[in-house]
Amino acid sequence: xxxxxxxxxxxxxxxxxxxxxxxxxxxxxxxxxxxxxxxxxxxxxxxxxxxxxxxxxxxxxxxxxxxxxxxxxxxxxxxxxxxxxxxxxxxxxxxxxxxxxxxxxxxxxxxxxxxxxxxxxxxxxxxxxxxxxxxxxxxxxxxxxxxxxxxxxxxxxxxxxxxxxxxxxxxxxxxxxxxxxxxxxxxxxxxxxxxxxxxxxxxxxxxxxxxxxxxxxxxxxxxxxxxxxxxxxxxxxxxxxxxxxxxxxxxxxxxxxxxxxxxxxxxxxxxxxxxxxxxxxxxxxxxxxxxxxxxxxxxxxxxxxxxxxxxxxxxxxxxxxxxxxxxxxxxxxxxxxxxxxxxxxxxxxxxxxxxxxxxxxxxxxxxxxxxxxxxxxxxxxxxxxxxxxxxxxxxxxxxxxxxxxxxxx
Amino acid sequence: xxxxxxxxxxxxxxxxxxxxxxxxxxxxxxxxxxxxxxxxxxxxxxxxxxxxxxxxxxxxxxxxxxxxxxxxxxxxxxxxxxxxxxxxxxxxxxxxxxxxxxxxxxxxxxxxxxxxxxxxxxxxxxxxxxxxxxxxxxxxxxxxxxxxxxxxxxxxxxxxxxxxxxxxxxxxxxxxxxxxxxxxxxxxxxxxxxxxxxxxxxxxxxxxxxxxxxxxxxxxxxxxxxxxxxxxxxxxxxxxxxxxxxxxxxxxxxxxxxxxxxxxxxxxxxxxxxxxxxxxxxxxxxxxxxxxxxxxxxxxxxxxxxxxxxxxxxxxxxxxxxxxxxxxxxxxxxxxxxxxxxxxxxxxxxxxxxxxxxxxxxx
Amino acid sequence: xxxxxxxxxxxxxxxxxxxxxxxxxxxxxxxxxxxxxxxxxxxxxxxxxxxxxxxxxxxxxxxxxxxxxxxxxxxxxxxxxxxxxxxxxxxxxxxxxxxxxxxxxxxxxxxxxxxxxxxxxxxxxxxxxxxxxxxxxxxxxxxx
Numbered sequence: 001x002x003x004x005x006x007x008x009x010x011x012x013x014x015x016x017x018x019x020x021x022x023x024x025x026x027x028x029x030x031x032x033x034x035x036x037x038x039x040x041x042x043x044x045x046x047x048x049x050x051x052x053x054x055x056x057x058x059x060x061x062x063x064x065x066x067x068x069x070x071x072x073x074x075x076x077x078x079x080x081x082x083x084x085x086x087x088x089x090x091x092x093x094x095x096x097x098x099x100x101x102x103x104x105x106x107x108x109x110x111x112x113x114x115x116x117x118x119x120x121x122x123x124x125x126x127x128x129x130x131x132x133x134x135x136x137x138x139x140x141x142x143x144x145x146x147x148x149x150x151x152x153x154x155x156x157x158x159x160x161x162x163x164x165x166x167x168x169x170x171x172x173x174x175x176x177x178x179x180x181x182x183x184x185x186x187x188x189x190x191x192x193x194x195x196x197x198x199x200x201x202x203x204x205x206x207x208x209x210x211x212x213x214x215x216x217x218x219x220x221x222x223x224x225x226x227x228x229x230x231x232x233x234x235x236x237x238x239x240x241x242x243x244x245x246x247x248x249x250x251x252x253x254x255x256x257x258x259x260x261x262x263x264x265x266x267x268x269x270x271x272x273x274x275x276x277x278x279x280x281x282x283x284x285x286x287x288x289x290x291x292x293x294x295x296x297x298x299x300x301x302x303x304x305x306x307x308x309x310x311x312x313x314x315x316x317x318x319x320x321x322x323x324x325x326x327x328x329x330x331x332x333x334x335x336x337x338x339x340x341x342x343x344x345x346x347x348x349x350x351x352x353x354x355x356x357x358x359x360x361x362x363x364x365x366x367x368x369x370x371x372x373x374x375x376x377x378x379x380x381x382x383x384x385x386x387x388x389x390x391x392x393x394x395x396x397x398x399x400x401x402x403x404x405x406x407x408x409x
Numbered sequence: 410x411x412x413x414x415x416x417x418x419x420x421x422x423x424x425x426x427x428x429x430x431x432x433x434x435x436x437x438x439x440x441x442x443x444x445x446x447x448x449x450x451x452x453x454x455x456x457x458x459x460x461x462x463x464x465x466x467x468x469x470x471x472x473x474x475x476x477x478x479x480x481x482x483x484x485x486x487x488x489x490x491x492x493x494x495x496x497x498x499x500x501x502x503x504x505x506x507x508x509x510x511x512x513x514x515x516x517x518x519x520x521x522x523x524x525x526x527x528x529x530x531x532x533x534x535x536x537x538x539x540x541x542x543x544x545x546x547x548x549x550x551x552x553x554x555x556x557x558x559x560x561x562x563x564x565x566x567x568x569x570x571x572x573x574x575x576x577x578x579x580x581x582x583x584x585x586x587x588x589x590x591x592x593x594x595x596x597x598x599x600x601x602x603x604x605x606x607x608x609x610x611x612x613x614x615x616x617x618x619x620x621x622x623x624x625x626x627x628x629x630x631x632x633x634x635x636x637x638x639x640x641x642x643x644x645x646x647x648x649x650x651x652x653x654x655x656x657x658x659x660x661x662x663x664x665x666x667x668x669x670x671x672x673x674x675x676x677x678x679x680x681x682x683x684x685x686x687x688x689x690x691x692x693x694x695x696x697x698x699x700x701x702x703x704x705x706x707x708x709x710x711x712x713x714x715x716x717x718x719x720x721x722x723x724x725x726x727x728x729x730x731x732x733x734x735x736x737x738x739x740x741x742x743x744x745x746x747x748x749x750x751x752x753x754x755x756x757x758x759x760x761x762x763x764x765x766x767x768x769x770x771x772x
Numbered sequence: 773x774x775x776x777x778x779x780x781x782x783x784x785x786x787x788x789x790x791x792x793x794x795x796x797x798x799x800x801x802x803x804x805x806x807x808x809x810x811x812x813x814x815x816x817x818x819x820x821x822x823x824x825x826x827x828x829x830x831x832x833x834x835x836x837x838x839x840x841x842x843x844x845x846x847x848x849x850x851x852x853x854x855x856x857x858x859x860x861x862x863x864x865x866x867x868x869x870x871x872x873x874x875x876x877x878x879x880x881x882x883x884x885x886x887x888x889x890x891x892x893x894x895x896x897x898x899x900x901x902x903x904x905x906x907x908x909x910x911x912x913x914x915x916x
Contacts, residue, residue, distance in 0.1 A: 015840075043843040047863045053844065057861065060845060289841030289871060296840075317870040322883060326870045363866060364817075365875030391875055392819045393828065398780075401826065404874055405778040408916035409831050711782045711907045 002027035004302055005088050005096050007078045007240065008104030009033030010042070011288055012269025012295035014061055016102045017071050019299020019307075027303065029070065030096055032088070034077040034105070035128060038066065043288060045132035046153075049160030055133060083244050083262050100302035103241055103252060103260070103267040104295060107234035107286060115209035122213075123228040126157045138227055142166045146215055146225035148207060150177040152318055154231035155194065159320045162197045169223060170194075171202040171215075181316050181327050182358065186344055189360045193323040236271045236284055249273045251284040256308040258298035266302055268294035278313040278329035278355050278373050285314045311374040326366040329356030329373040336388055347388060352379050365391030410436050410742050412648040412670055413577045413601045431601060432577045434508055436671060437466030438727045439742055440661060442719075443606075443652045443673035444490050444512065444581070446472030448525045448534045448546065449613030449690065450679075451707040452479075454699045457682055457715030459483040464716065465723050470673070473512060473523050473548060475537040481505045488579065491568070493522045494548035496538040500571060508602070509568050510579035511561070513552070516606030516653040518615040519583035519624045522548025526614055529693040529702050562598040569599070577601035584608060584630035584653065589637035596638055596646040604673060605630055607653025611676040613700055614691040627653040628667060632765045635668025635747055658729035667765065668747040681722040682715045773853035774914050776890065776899050778826050782909035783818070785825035790814035792904035793829075793888075796896045813880045815888040816901050827901065827910060829888035830855060830876040838868040838877060846885075856889050 004020055004027055006013045013031055020029060033039075039060035047053040066073055074096075080089040087095040109127045117123070122138055125131045135157075139145065143165040147154045150172035158168050172179070176187035177194075191201055202223070207215040215223045236251035247253040247261035251273030258266045258274075270286035272294060290312050300307045315328035323343075333350025343361015347354060347369065353376055357369045368391040371377070379387075387395040393404060403409065413433035420427040442458050455477065458469040463486040470488040475497015480487065489506035491498050503509055514520070525534075525546040535542040555561050565578050580595050581604035582588070592603050607627025612620060631651050638644040651664050652673030661672045680686070683697040690700035698710030739745050753770040754762050762769055791807055793814040800806035816829035832855050839847045839855065846861035847868055857868075864883040872887075880886030890912075891899045902912040 041843050041845065043865065044863060047844075052863050053861075058844075288843050289837070289867060292840045315870055317865055317867040319864070319866060324866050324879075326866060328870065363869055364878065366866075366870050367868075367872035367877070368875045370870055371873035386821060390819070390821075392821075393874060394819045394821045394824045394826070401780060401824075404831060405780065405826060405828075406915075408775065409833050708781060709784055709907065711909075713908055 002099045002303070003097055004029045004100050004102070004299075005098040006031045006102045006104055007034070007081075007088060008102075008106060008269065008271075009035060009037070009073075010039050010104060010106050010269060010291065011060060012104040012106075012291040012298075013102070014039045014065075015292045015295025016104060016266075016268055016299040016302070017069055019296040019301075019305075020303045021069050021299075022296075023300055023303035023305050028072070030072045030074060031066075032074045032076065032078045032090065032096075035130075036075050037129070038063075038073065040129055041288075042127070042129075043156075045126070045129055046156035046160045049132055049136055049157065049164075050162075055129065055136075058129065078240060081240050081244055081265070083265065086264060099264065101265045102258075102295075102298050102302060103265065103271060104269045104291075104298075105237040105240065105267075105271045107236050107270045109230065110233045110235050111230060112232055114207060117210050119212045120210050120228050122226060123230060126153050126229050126231045127234065135227070135229065139165050140226075143226045144224065145169065145227045145229065146171070146207075146223055147229040147231055148172075148215075149231035149233065150174065150201065150203065151180060151231065151233060152178065152316065153234075154229070155190070155320065156318070157229055157231055158194060158199050159197075162194075162199060162321075165227070167200065168198065169200040169202060169225070171206050171217065171223070173204065173206045173218075175204045177201065177203070178318070178325070181314075182325065183331070185339070186325065186346070186358050186360055189323065189343060190318075190320060190325055193320050197321055234270075234286070236273070236286070238271060241265070241267065249282060253282065254294075256310050257301045257306065258294055258309070259301070266298040268298040274312055275310070276313060276330065277311050277376070279332065283314065285312055287315055289315065311376075313370075313373055315370060323361065324363050325358065325360045326363045327356070327358040328366075328370045329354070331356045331358070338388065345388070349379065353377070354379065368392065410439055410671070412436065412650065414647060415645040417642075417645045432508075432575055434468065434577055434602075435466075436468065438723065438730065439665060439669075439671040440655075440723060440726065441467050441488070441650065441671060441673055442469035442678050443610075443675035444470040444472040444488075444510070444515070445613070445675055445679075446474030446490075446496075446523065446525065447477055447537055448474040448529055448702070449523075450700055451695075451698055451702060451710065452477060452533065453707050453710040453712050453715065454679075454682060455480060456712035457710065457719060458678065459486065460712055460716035461719035461723070462486040464720055467723070468507060470510060471506070474525070474534065475539070476502055476505055477533070477537050490581075491564075492548055493550070493552045494546065496540065496546065496548075499539075503568060503572050503576075506576065508577045508579055509572065510581055510604065511552075511564060511568070511600075512581045513555070513561075514583035514585075514606070515581070515612070516583050516608050516610035516624055516627070517612035518619045519585050519608070521550050521616070521619060524548070524614045524616075526691055526693065531702050534702060558594040558598055561595065561600075565599040579604050579650070581606060584625050584627050586625060588625070588630045589633045592634045592647075592649075593637055593641060593643070596643045600647060602648045602650060602670075603634075604650040604652065605634065606673070607651065610653035611679070612690075627651050627655075628663070629761070629764050631664060631669055632667045632749075636766055639747070658726040658733065661726065661730060662733050662745070663752060665742065665745050666748050666751045667767075668749075670746060677722065678719060681718045682710060683718075773832070774890075774912050775832055776829055776888070776902060777911050777913065777915060778828075779909050779911070780824060780826035782907045783825045783827060784907055784909070785818055785820045786906065787818050788904045788906060789816050789827045789901035789910060790818060792900040796891055796894050796900035797886075799894075811881075813878070813886060815878065815886050817875075817878065827905075828874060828876060829901070830872075831874060832888075832890070837871045837873070841867045841871045843867055852892070854890055854892055855887070856893065857885055857887060859884060 040058040252267040269291035276283040337346045348356040383395040411433040462469040473492030484505040487506040492512040579602040580600040608624025648670040695701040794812035795806040798806035862884040
C-alpha cells in the first residue's frame with residue numbers, strides 16, 4: 001500500500017488529497033499541518049476583519065472531509081527531508097516514510113530588518129489566521145494604524161480596518177498601489193476608492209527606522225501610530241527542498257506534472273515556480289485557484305497518473321468597497337484600452353493572442369478573457385472589435401457557441 | 410377519406426373484384442392547407458405547414474413559388490403547384506410531391522396571375538423560383554400554353570407522363586360566373602381533382618379593385634358545379650376541393666353538404682400561426698414572421714410552435730366536424746357529401762336557394 | 773441531469789428570460805413588485821450584437837473551474853449535478869467571475885456573486901426563463 005506524505009496544510013495540500021484519492025482509494029495519506037490547524041481560506045481573513053465573514057467559518061473543508069478521505073493529520077512542522085531514505089522528519093524527531101511526497105509549504109512573510117523594529121509595541125503581520133485574530137483583538141476605535149506595503153495584502157487589511165480605527169495610513173516604496181499587478185493609471189482607480197473611504201497613502205516612501213510608536217520615513221516625515229502592520233510581501237517557502245539540493249528559483253521549480261528535480265518529490269501551490277503560459281517563462285504564481293489545480297495534478301501524478309497542467313497563468317480578483325479589479329496573464333505586447341471615469345478595460349495582445357488583461361469597474365465576462373489566455377485562442381478566430389467592447393460568446397464562432405449552448409460542457 | 414377519380418361502376422374479372430384505381434390522395438380529415446407561395450410567406454411558415462400536414466395526415470400546397478430543397482423530405486404530404494409563371498418547375502419538383510396542381514386562377518384575383526413584390530425576393534426565393542433577385546415576380550394571366558380545354562388536357566397528360574401516372578393531377582380555378590361549364594370541361598380533361606377558389610379568399614398581394622370586385626362566392630359556385638356534374642353523369646370523374654374563406658368547421662360541413670369532397674384553408678391556417686390580419690402582407694414586414702423574408706422577423710416563427718398550433722386547430726375542427734355529423738346522424742363523410750337535405754337557407758332569396766339547391770328554413 | 777440549452781436561431785432578444793428570472797429569484801409575489809422601479813439582478817443575460825442574439829446562463833459544467841477557485845467554499849457542485857452559490861459564504865471576491873469561461877457568473881445585489889441555479893432553490897422549481905420564453909429558444913432537458 002502506497003504511502004503519501006504532504007508537507008503543508010493549505011489549499012494545495014487538500015487538493016493534493018483529492019488528486020490522490022481520485023486514483024488511489026487505499027493508500028495511506030499523512031498531512032503535516034505546520035500552521036497548527038487544518039486548511040482554511042486564507043484570503044478570507046481580511047473579510048473577517050471587516051466583519052463580512054467570521055473566523056469560525058473559514059475552514060476550507062469540514063472535519064468530516066479528512067475522516068472520509070482517511071487523511072491522517074499531524075500538527076507539527078516538518079524540519080528535514082531525506083530523499084534517499086525517503087522520509088520526512090518532524091519537530092519531535094519522528095521520521096515519516098513516503099513513496100511519494102508533496103511539498104505544499106506555501107509562503108512566509110517578508111520581514112525587512114527595519115532598524116528599531118523591536119521598539120514597536122504593537123506590530124502584526126497579516127498573512128495567517130493567527131495574525132488576523134490578533135489584529136482583530138488589538139484594533140480600537142481610536143487606533144491609528146500604519147500599514148507598510150500597498151500590495152494585495154496591505155490594501156485588503158486597510159479595507160478591513162476602515163471604519164474600525166481612527167485612521168489608516170498605508171505606505172509603499174513603489175509610486176503606486178498594487179504595483180505588482182497594476183500600472184499607474186489602473187492603480188489610480190483603486191487608490192482613489194480607498195481614499196474616498198478615509199485611507200491615507202504615502203507612496204514612493206517607506207519607513208527606514210522605528211522609534212517606539214513612530215516611523216521615520218525615507219522622505220524625512222514622521223508617522224505616529226498605535227498599531228503597525230507589516231505587509232511588505234511574501235516569499236515562497238523553499239527551504240526544505242533547497243536544503244536537499246532541489247532546483248529552486250524564487251520558488252520550488254516544478255515541471256508540468258508538478259514534479260520537482262528530486263525523484264518522487266512533487267510540489268504544489270504558492271511555494272512553486274511553474275511555467276507561466278501567458279509570459280512563456282517560469283514564475284511564482286501564488287493564487288488560490290492555481291494552488292487548487294496544482295495540488296490536484298500533483299496528487300494524481302503521485303498516485304501513478306500522468307496529468308499535465310500547461311495553462312497556469314497569473315490571475316487576481318480584488319475589490320474594495322464595490323470597485324473590483326480583475327486581471328490575468330501578463331501585460332506584454334500591445335495594449336488596447338477603453339477608459340471611462342468609472343473604470344478601465346485593457347487587453348494586451350501579443351503575436352495574435354491575448355496575453356493579458358486588466359478590468360476595473362465593469363468586470364462582466366472577465367472569465368472569457370481569462371479562458372482565451374489559458375487556451376491560447378487565436379484572435380483571428382474571434383471578432384476582435386466586438387471582444388474589446390463586450391466579452392461575450394457572441395464574438396466567437398457559431399460552432400463554439402453551439403458547443404457551449406447546446407451541448408454539455 | 411380519398412380524393413381522386415372514382416370508378417363509376419363495379420368491375421369484375423370472373424369472381425374477382427377489380428380494385429385498381431387511378432391514384433388517390435388519402436386524408437385523415439377533409440381539410441388541406443391551401444396554396445401560399447414560398448416568397449409570399451416565409452421558410453418557417455412553410456416548414457410549420459409541412460410538419461403539421463405530415464403529423465396530421467393531410468396535405469399542404471407549395472403555391473406557385475416552387476418547393477424549397479429542405480422540404481422535399483415532406484413530399485408525401487405536399488401538393489406541388491404549377492402556375493402560369495412556372496416558377497421552380499422542373500422534373501424533380503414534379504416528382505417530389507404527392508400530387509401536382511395546375512393553377513389556372515385564384516379566387517382573390519380572378520383573371521390575373523400571382524404577384525410577388527421585388528422586396529420579398531432574396532437569394533433563397535430567387536434560387537427556389539429560378540428568377541432574378543429583387544425584381545417583381547408577376548405571373549401571366551393565362552398559362553401561355555393553355556388557351557382551350559384541349560390545351561389543358563395536353564398539359565394534364567404531359568404531367569402525368571412525366572410522373573408516370575402515379576400522382577393525381579389537380580386543376581385549380583377561380584370561382585367565376587360560368588364555373589359550371591368550365592369544370593364540366595376540366596372533368597373531361599383527365600384531371601383527377603378540381604379545386605375551386607371563391608372570391609373571399611385571401612392573398613399576399615393583389616390590386617385592390619380586382620380583389621374587392623371580381624369573382625363569385627364559393628357556395629354558389631360549388632353548388633352549381635356539383636349539380637351540373639351530377640346532371641352530366643360525370644361527378645365521379647373528379648373530386649371537388651373548395652376554398653375561399655373557409656373559417657370554421659361549420660364552413661367545412663356546409664361545403665361538403667353542398668357537394669365538396671374536401672376544403673382548402675389558408676387564412677385560417679395563418680391565423681393559427683399568429684397572423685393578426687393587419688393586411689399589409691405585401692410590405693414584407695409581417696411582424697409574426699409569416700408574410701416576410703426578413704430574417705430577423707422570420708425567426709419569430711418557430712416551426713415547432715407553429716406546427717403545434719396548426720395541429721391544434723385542425724384537431725379541434727376534426728372533433729367539431731365529427732360532433733356536427735353525429736348531430737346529423739351521419740357516420741361517414743361520404744354520406745354527407747352533396748347531402749343538400751342537411752342544409753336550410755335563412756335570409757336567402759329564391760334565386761340563391763334555387764342555385765344552392767336547398768330549401769328555406771321552416772320547409 | 774437536466775440543463776437549460778439555448779438555440780440562438782429562435783432567440784429574438786426580447787429579454788423576457790431576464791425578467792422572469794429576476795422575478796423568480798426576487799421572493800416577491802408579483803412580477804410588478806419584483807421589477808418595477810428597481811435595479812434587477814437576473815442570473816441569465818441576453819447577449820445581443822444586432823445580428824446574433826442568445827441568452828447566456830450557467831452551464832453547470834461537468835468539472836466547474838469556478839468551484840476550484842472559490843476562496844470561501846461558497847461555490848459547490850451538488851450530488852444532483854447543479855452548481856450552487858451559498859449566499860452566506862460568498863464574500864463577493866469575484867474570483868468566480870474571473871474564472872468562468874462563458875461569463876455566466878454575475879455580480880448580484882449587495883455585491884455577492886450570483887448565477888443560474890436552475891430555479892431549484894426558489895419557489896419555481898423549474899427554470900422560469902424556459903417557461904417564459906415565447907419562441908422556445910430556451911429548453912430544459914437532458915442531453916449528452
